Amino acid sequence: MASGTARIFLIAPKLKATFLALGLLTATLTLGGCSSVFFYPDNVTYITPDRLNLNYEDVYLDTTDGETLHGWWLPAETTQAPAKGTIYFLHGNAQNISSHILNVAWLPAEGYNVFTIDYRGYGKSTGDPDIEGALHDSETGLRWLVEQTGVKGAPVFLLGQSLGGAFGIALASEWVQRKETPELSGVVLDGTFSGFRGIAREKLGSFWLTWPFQIPLSWTIPDDYEGVDRIAGISPVPIMIIHSVRDGIIPFHHGKDLYEAAEEPKNFLQTDTPHAATFVIPAYKQTVLNFLSRASN
Template structure:
């Protein structure tokens, strides 16, 4: 990370986050960590365009942002589709695979419900430059929120963060610092969907799930700093309301992670237990309605 400018808000050593505990990944994780201690094996970006908002009959604007350390981030601004003024804006942070074009369906239902959506690709994903790592991703989500804050400056409409999986972990770190530093505009709610409860915790859990890496879970787990474990940071988001969504059928991030985050969070908080595969929450209309209700009650 030599030469990177200090981020304005977040301070975090380079870390990596594991998404899956399948045997092949465990083997790769073992080899990579033995070589580097922290490895980009935890990120799975590509630059394929899977789906663009216009194919979903959504208006959109391509947004390009320059980071303080010389990268260029690509994002999409999706305005609300209602004639009335937007009910609010949702900052969507996607998971760790592919790029935003593969995740856009998870937020594409919101403009029709009267919400603007802003989303970015982290460095190394899609059209964003650079190579992915956790410190860089935290820098990127802050850059996106600061751009959104400028665009949102004259608005009296609420602002929410919706993070899925890795995006939720980044959102916890970002929101906790934003709230504690009394940044503006205020956040009106944080929604975490299928989020792991800590970088080090999930890494040790995945290492311990496979015989090849089981003996290494403690020494290799210690190579991942615990500065921003979700369970340590989530309480600092209060008094901003938090909604934690987790599926009892999540085969990637076990249900216990959602429970741990909920127990560590301060009031006001809400827990939604679901029964879909990982990151498939919003294919179910009832779960969309629960999120709309949460946002409608917190503005």
């Protein structure tokens, strides 16, 4: 009996520490809103476009709720006027534009302008990130972009990668449904999840501490911007959905779910690269360029 009692007292501190960690984790997610699992910003400058031999301009935009957003404008490298079009790039959930710029650095040489912003709390942008705020920031960037002299009269495309694709779906569907001008010429989604709540449940369910709470915690996320519910609203604007069978961050079924929910005209590009590494493969670049060319006509 004495030895059994000793074992109980040896185990108890471990259980106490486990429950304490669980309590702290649950409280953090609940008080901060489960949407905090989507954002991992920093303010480190990893690389600037000039290091890639690209011309660029720093752009600072004021939002209607008092934040200042930082972005980069990369003009097309072409002697033709105007450029073939402009790509509005919404990046993924980690770091900032300086760590994502390689995903679009190849486009100016193909004759496309590129504009990209950091959401609030990322890079040189002020504030703290959340879903509603980042959606507002995405629209602020697009509204600035379409008013620029070098953009008017040429095709405008939205390219969203990972989390940026989720914002892109909501933004593009609203833009189309409100009949905003200029009209978008096409939307490209790369490695995007099918819904904020759905991916949150998957991620919370993959960790043993949060597995029992995956459903109630996911309810703290607003369900107004689920991609599978919104993507049909982008039609008749052409859409290309890209997803890798080797994506270890956003499982492949999310891309297929989005494709099935989308209306025509739509395209699906199945790839086999790691998450957010689509454009290291020349053939995938060319497929996207072909889509942009068709959508421009």
